[in-house]
Amino acid sequence: MENRFSYSDFENDLDSGKKKIIQSLRENGYAIIENFLSEERTIAMKEELTTLTNRLPIGRNDFEGYKTKRIYALFAKTRSFDDLAIHPLLLEVIEEILGMHQVLLSSPVGIEVGPGEVEQLAHRDDGSKLATFVCTIIL
Incomplete structure (x- = not known):
């Protein structure tokens, strides 16, 4: 497949x-x-993320990385990404995979990995008893 x-x-x-x-x-x-995402949309989103990350300090621990910037609660800081949270294709796929027609979006994060940053292994956050689905959009 x-x-x-x-x-x-x-x-x-x-x-x-x-x-x-x-x-x-x-x-x-x-x-x-x-x-x-279209090329124009990708450029606009990158510019918005750059504006936001320019105000942030660099990472603070081994897990987050010392050369990486993270924007937590992204939707609270900009409206530029709202439509992704309700994109029909993404929602329908998520609802079908989870078998639910009500989903809770949590942890929208913008991450800018700095040059020379140590790799972070792929992982999922532990502790959730709810069904989870991870969607990553890479600009």
């Missing part, structure tokens, strides 16, 4: 795209959607 998709292939047929993404998630545990 393919696990890499181009958003432009199903932008006008989200149902078809949703089915392929869900199948990849179930078979492979992940799916990559390339070109999910």
